[in-house]
Amino acid sequence: MKVTGKVAVITGGGGGIGGALAERLVASGAKVVVSDLDPVSASRVVERLDSGTAVSLGGDASKTEDITALIALAEDTFGPVDLYFANAGISGAPGLEASEADWDLSIDVNLRAHIRAAQILVPQWLERGEGYFVSTASAAGLLTQIGSATYATTKHAAVGFAEWLNVTYGDRGIRVSCLCPMGVNTKLLYEGQESGNALGAAATKAVLSAGDVLEPSEVAEIVLAAMDAEQFLILPHATVLDMYRNKGADYDRWLRGMRRYQKALLGETD
Template identity: 70%
Template sequence: MKVAQKVAIVTGGGGGIGGALARKLAAEGARVVVADLDADAAAAVADAVNAGHPGSAVSAGGDVSDAGVIEGLIAQAEEAFGPVDLYFANAGITGGLGLDVDEDGWDVAFDINVRAHIRAARLLVPGWVERGEGYFVSTASAAGLLTQVGSAVYSVTKHAAVGFAEWLSMTYGDKGVRVSCLCPMGVNTKLLYEGKETGDPLGVAATGAVLAAGEVIEPDQCAEIVLAAMDAEHFLILPHPKVLDMYRQKGADYDRWLSGMRRYQASLLAGTR
């Protein structure tokens, strides 16, 4: 799908991948609602977009896991630009480490990393089916395919995000609804370094695993890859192609892969002592 003249909502748009997506969409001729929990950060991105592409962006602050906030974003987009064509469910959190995360922590992570996607789809997909066109882009992670060292919450919720995107494509892909699922490894954003900044050995190991796995790309590179994949209407977007090789190895021999991951995790933890 070409994004020119389309109307997009980008959540988690106040920086990182979301901010880069907003900039790239506007550069390609789309009009964008930049949404973020940090309203000032969202406004700064929208202002930067409009400086280069006047009238291409508006911003909003709010918790995009809240269905009422999503409804407000859709209404804002329609008032400013017209019906929403593209939804980027990009907001996400790491959610804590190990088994120490309490029930509330799990609920917050599921709300932001998974249920926010479900709530947006429930609001948008019926209209897209009626119109015969729409595009839902889910930002998951390589952790949603391979599992993340250290963070059970992040791994589990990102697996769930991949699963929901697969279901969405399977169920509505022949009804005009396109779906892509973004699963990067290292992208140079604040989220990448959160584990290391905790000082917890599991957190340090989590960041170390990603940094050691391959090139850390910039958000603008990631956004360019996303839009190219959307143009080709590819489901799985892998900015780091080696993720596919690792995923194949995992599926080919699960026990061997788990054994190898245990050894790898042990080596990372030993390096934090």
């Protein structure tokens, strides 16, 4: 799908991949509503864009009332929403130390936010005959993650929901893509390193040692190219596909390898 002339909503748009997507979309002729839990960061992104091309709104991407407000703002300002980028995400607490509240928050932000947005938009898109839903998951949603159980689990679920959307509505005019990057130079990448927890630090180290760390602008360019081709799985890091194939080819061998890798990251020996 060409994005020129389309109206887009981006959650988690106050920086990182979301902010870069806003810039790339506007440069390609789209109108954008930028949302973030931090309204100041969302506003700053919009200030960098050409006047009249974007507006911002603070809000929680996991709350139905905030999603509804975002869509209403887009409709009132630019017209019906064509593109929805479910980009907001959180890393979560390391290991089994995550509390019930930690799990609830991760499930809400990393998964239910996507479900709730789709529940609102998909019926509208079916009536109009088209729409595009872009889910930001993670390579952790394909390969799991050393460190955060909440992150690995909810990102797997996000991939699964995006797959379901594609299978269910892909022949009815609704396009779905799922972004699964590895290392991207954002605040989220370094949260584990700064957590003071050995597993959290290992999570960051694992990503930094696994391949190149891309800039958000590089990822945004790859996303728009994939949308133009209406490609489901967006892998900015080509090595992720090789890892995913190796995992599927021999699951037990892959698990053994991951355990050895985790020990090395933690400085443990057999």
